Amino acid sequence: MRKIFKLLGFLSAILCLFFVVAILAFYYLTRVGELRRYLVDEIEKQTELKAQVGGADIKIGWITGVVFQNVALTEADAAQPAITAARVTARVALQPLLRRQVIFYEIRLTRPTLRLVRDPAGRFPLLDKLLNLPFLKQQNSEFSFDLHSLKVDGGDFEVTDQ
Numbered sequence: 001m002r003k004i005f006k007l008l009g010f011l012s013a014i015l016c017l018f019f020v021v022a023i024l025a026f027y028y029l030t031r032v033g034e035l036r037r038y039l040v041d042e043i044e045k046q047t048e049l050k051a052q053v054g055g056a057d058i059k060i061g062w063i064t065g066v067v068f069q070n071v072a073l074t075e076a077d078a079a080q081p082a083i084t085a086a087r088v089t090a091r092v093a094l095q096p097l098l099r100r101q102v103i104f105y106e107i108r109l110t111r112p113t114l115r116l117v118r119d120p121a122g123r124f125p126l127l128d129k130l131l132n133l134p135f136l137k138q139q140n141s142e143f144s145f146d147l148h149s150l151k152v153d154g155g156d157f158e159v160t161d162q
Contacts, residue, residue, distance in 0.1 A: 022094035023060050032056045035066060043073070047129040049082070050074045065091040065104070075126065082126050085112040085155075093146070105146050112155040119162050 036056045043051045054070030068088045072081040087110035093103040116124050 019094065023064060032058055032066060036068070047073075048076055049126075049129065050076070052081075059089070063089065063091055064094060065089050065106075080115070081113075082115050083112065085109045087111070103146050106149045106151065107147060108151045108153065109155065110153045112152060113158075114156070115158045115160075117160050117162050 033056070036053055040051045040053055043049060050073070052070070052072040052074070053068050056069070057067045059065055059067050066089070068090070069086070071083075071085045071088045073083040074081040087108075089108040089110075090104040091106035091108070093105050096103045116126060118124055
């Protein structure tokens with residue numbers, strides 16, 4: 001019985017050490033300003049949308065990830081943003097951090113507002129732009145997405161015809 005407790009203690013210490021190393025690697029490898037600039041530049045370049053992102057911060061704890069405040073995406077000819085969110089949290093997978101990769105696997109939107117305009121063919125051009133971003137499909141880059149879930153906390157949704 002004593003050997004079992006020693007083994008369980010050793011395994012729990014190894015597990016705790018793994019999580020500490022992964023979290024420290026995430027904090028060390030992620031430069032929030034660089035990540036923020038990269039995402040804004042790529043979204044603007046590849047979708048022709050104007051992206052505005054407030055402050056960004058790293059969260060370490062039960063939810064390890066990057067939090068972006070006051071996010072807004074505006075189409076070129078629109079007077080008001082098509083997508084806004086008070087807060088966007090991108091959760092980060094811990095194991096790939098040891099390979100110097102930051103993989104976002106969950107996005108949480110807090111109080112988002114989505115304004116979609118449907119074209120005469122019944123399609124939503126904004127959604128097509130966002131879903132076909134090339135950097136969402138890249139697997140060899142320093143930042144990649146493997147989105148398993150999208151969680152929305154509150155929000156508003158508006159659809160209009162063109």
